[in-house]
Amino acid sequence: MTLNQLGVVKRSIVRADPAAVEKLSKFGVATIHEAMGRVGLMKPYMRPIYSGARICGTAVTILLQPGDNWMMHVAAEQLQPGDVAVAACTTDNFDGFFGDLLATSFQARGARGLIIDAGVRDVEELEKMGFPVFSRAIHAKGTIKATLGSVNIPVICAGTLVNPGDVVIADADGIVVVPAAVAWEVADAAEKRESFEGEKRAKFAAGVLGLDLYSMREPLEKAGLKYID
Amino acid sequence: MTLNQLGVVKRSIVRADPAAVEKLSKFGVATIHEAMGRVGLMKPYMRPIYSGARICGTAVTILLQPGDNWMMHVAAEQLQPGDVAVAACTTDNFDGFFGDLLATSFQARGARGLIIDAGVRDVEELEKMGFPVFSRAIHAKGTIKATLGSVNIPVICAGTLVNPGDVVIADADGIVVVPAAVAWEVADAAEKRESFEGEKRAKFAAGVLGLDLYSMREPLEKAGLKYID
Amino acid sequence: MTLNQLGVVKRSIVRADPAAVEKLSKFGVATIHEAMGRVGLMKPYMRPIYSGARICGTAVTILLQPGDNWMMHVAAEQLQPGDVAVAACTTDNFDGFFGDLLATSFQARGARGLIIDAGVRDVEELEKMGFPVFSRAIHAKGTIKATLGSVNIPVICAGTLVNPGDVVIADADGIVVVPAAVAWEVADAAEKRESFEGEKRAKFAAGVLGLDLYSMREPLEKAGLKYID
Amino acid sequence: MTLNQLGVVKRSIVRADPAAVEKLSKFGVATIHEAMGRVGLMKPYMRPIYSGARICGTAVTILLQPGDNWMMHVAAEQLQPGDVAVAACTTDNFDGFFGDLLATSFQARGARGLIIDAGVRDVEELEKMGFPVFSRAIHAKGTIKATLGSVNIPVICAGTLVNPGDVVIADADGIVVVPAAVAWEVADAAEKRESFEGEKRAKFAAGVLGLDLYSMREPLEKAGLKYID
Amino acid sequence: MTLNQLGVVKRSIVRADPAAVEKLSKFGVATIHEAMGRVGLMKPYMRPIYSGARICGTAVTILLQPGDNWMMHVAAEQLQPGDVAVAACTTDNFDGFFGDLLATSFQARGARGLIIDAGVRDVEELEKMGFPVFSRAIHAKGTIKATLGSVNIPVICAGTLVNPGDVVIADADGIVVVPAAVAWEVADAAEKRESFEGEKRAKFAAGVLGLDLYSMREPLEKAGLKYID
């Protein structure tokens, strides 16, 4: 499958192992991003449409044309329980490509949410339905159904490459994409990282300084830091 | 009345029929925008200052000068119960032109809220007062009272023309302006549109795909969509 | 201390009188800004990471390098109860320089919050901890610890000069900086201003117009305002 | 003709008097804007695609759909010698709606240039052809021909209302729209204003200060200006 | 090679056939983008640092860390005659990562230019040297050399995936990336497309309308377009 190819729907995709997805769902986006070596984040202009929204699932990717949501309907058929729809557009566009009717359809298919590098609408209804969406804009502007995009090709969404089947995790801190092939590895690394955090948090709470906990005083002095009064 | 004329207050304006306003208040912005033929929306940078804010009323328009809210006080006198103040500025400006004192005055006049293509302040107090505002910015920066703008002339607010007396509806999806002359027509079209939505929603919830509900499979094939494995 | 000097930590700073800080904490940012003569505000792109966040305290300033939060740890040691960390960066950068671990450390030191002209992460945890942050962005992107900035030098944060020891007040309307030397003077002026507001509010609520309350009708007429029908 | 009505082409429009257009072409945008009473300017994000571009002519208006330039071809037929194409879009869109082929067609019709609140391409060829364009963006991204917009309805372009037949003047300072009905009046006012400027310029060049030329010293003192050493 | 992997330099990359690169260099970005099926464009915020800049060559990719240009020096060694350096950053950053010294080094290696999704400096010297750069920003701000990025891994630059060896073409209309594997195919399609353009241009210049040239009158009528007077 080529990036950005138009007019194609791929039906058989390799989804990340559901158990690895389940394990990843227990960690925050910041932790997973660190566990992957500080890569895989979408741009911070992507925001949840309601407070507390959180998604973790396997990507079904959608490439949209500006002002046109035809491919959303094509994508609905490809969604399976545990999937997350991830929609990019061939150009910057803030129209409302998605609303409560499509959300009802996606939810009926078992989808866990939508990540869209464009606009959505009906956001109050989406919150009532408990259908989490992370988007670039909220806009009542409707779309047409006239031009082909694609479903389940690699797409670039908010600055990050997403392959169909990748694990996508979204929370209040942002959105991270974990390639399906490394889902277990990243989940394990996140677990390890988080296990260290509890201990560190206790020390910080007790008044220990990062300067001492991380032995920074010497390297800071070597770097030339001067204390004055 | 000319667009953007400075130094004028029009006292007698033709407001949309209150019953039509009442009927429009029952529909969401996205629905009304569709019912009008996908026109009349303000730019999506306009956002409610608190979650759940919603306005529907007849426009009293205000043209402000940058950093100057003198015309807000002039406008207060022209507000009648059921009105919405709609403020534009002669240039892009993010100052806080409006706060809790003016809101108290506007509310005492029966105004239902404010749409302002600029900044506001005292947003916590405004929420406590239940005075909804949709704005471009929140900014504590105060303004002076030195230069004339106008009241009740046609203005362009957030990319859309607003004539005094037009119906303005604002909710979480955005803001739409319905010309007074077509208020009934649009309200009826919105009602009709919404009546179809319930049925569609039920079908989507039952698992029917948009591909089938809207008979899209044939046009998609004609457009050249290819399914691959 | 020079603005923007790199590689320096000043240990002894002159903090504003705690009683003046206490008094300032009772007023809103918009009121304090007016009381200072409409100066001292940060840019409105700074926003609270959670609804209801509010900070008032004395500034410990931090100058960061892009993608590097080393100085956060250096700053922690300089924080005293009642302080607010105020972080600027040598260039525009949206990375997440601060999360729940540093917040635990800052909170253990008695800090009241963070103002940062850059990004933060772990925002749900920060809300749970009750550690208020006002920032330019929310971003899961982590940072390194490799380059020296400074602590407690004058910095420009979101367009405003902040000297260590200044009072910084942040609420839903924005952020204002009160130089330590005028903290009492500004607090008194804010008190005076607010005492007038109650009376005005009552008059507005009773239907008195600003046109009459502020005797604007004559100056408006002199300026040439025309009423037409 | 209603603002934003879709699917309509108005063939007979009332163009401003060519002699008034000719007279207006002699003045700069800043001068005309002042002569109209400081109204009628488009937003400053509109920029010429090449240095030295300048346009003055009567508007043929175009309402485009996002990513779709079908109406450009419809508009070509309505262009007459002396016209300027003025294109708005139903939503923010930066695609390249216009290139050298359409420019060849527009030029063959006698059009003097294009004002477009969206993107264009082939900018080097356009410069070689001497076909001036003012746009919001330069983008190689192509468009389709699938959805109806309109031609010669009132449109809002870059924040300003443009009626078909209005005079549109664009130079390095920006773009101003003069309603057809006041073209002569504004041209005369611009002439008068400019006649004063030469004299003022001579005085400034001779070292006379604005403080004295405009008798500002007394009002400044009254306003409270303090000189200190 | 994985996208965004840190700390890696790939020495052997498969460059597109030089003859195909040579052929592609004869066409404009808009034409190539159309010939590829309207994909492969970078975002339009990328602009040439001087008028008339134009690049066509094979990509050596660079992943930078914010405020750090260490990898630029590592990349220099990998550059071969005919290459274009294509630099992305792990986060949005506008610092000046590149100036006349690095340009001298790159030019000595035979590089044809730089595409950078960040800032550059010494732009007047770069123009004098005839070293074309397309960037997101011009900024005198210098960078450090402390953290590893990578060279010749797949990167996302200005919204588009670039693999080392791909053909990158940049001109006044934007930047397009042609995967090495399809370089010949795209070059041939561009040639074909351009051969049609001359004929069309002649017809447009002779006054033929697109409405007739493309037989649009009937589909416009079917779509419901109404002509009124």
Added chain:
Amino acid sequence: MTLNQLGVVKRSIVRADPAAVEKLSKFGVATIHEAMGRVGLMKPYMRPIYSGARICGTAVTILLQPGDNWMMHVAAEQLQPGDVAVAACTTDNFDGFFGDLLATSFQARGARGLIIDAGVRDVEELEKMGFPVFSRAIHAKGTIKATLGSVNIPVICAGTLVNPGDVVIADADGIVVVPAAVAWEVADAAEKRESFEGEKRAKFAAGVLGLDLYSMREPLEKAGLKYID
């Protein structure tokens, strides 16, 4: 003099030594910024209004109110030969505060140019006059003369503190502010830095790599850089 104090004109300011200014005028902004230790730069949104613009002189500072250029006229009287006017505004504002008449006045006073964190107009005339301006925007929108700002107080312009008398240098790479007290020291450091650059440039031109010139191979290896094929 306090930052942002309103209604004040300071007549006697301490300008940097003219000989140091003269020496600084020989170096580029990037070099001076490095010589100062990478501080003192304005934000990169400031751009010259014409290609080739360059300024070096001592600052006369101006604090403007939004939409009001009264203080420009007050400042004119304070300008001396060799000065640069540096204008900030109390809020973000893009209006055209300055045009050819004021430029004529400033030029008659011996001013070398204008740096303004707002908009200007008459840009073609300014280029013809050879009066260089660096601004945030070009906008034909005029301003009024109604509210007091200040002249020769410390201001924050485009993110950087400017004290009256400081040396301000602007070229195609940006704008840097050198405090008057360190003008000689910075000029000397810039000279030293530039003397090294010629030698480095020659080595780069001869094909020497930065990896070798700066002995980076060992630290890169220590940092973990891996070369693969």
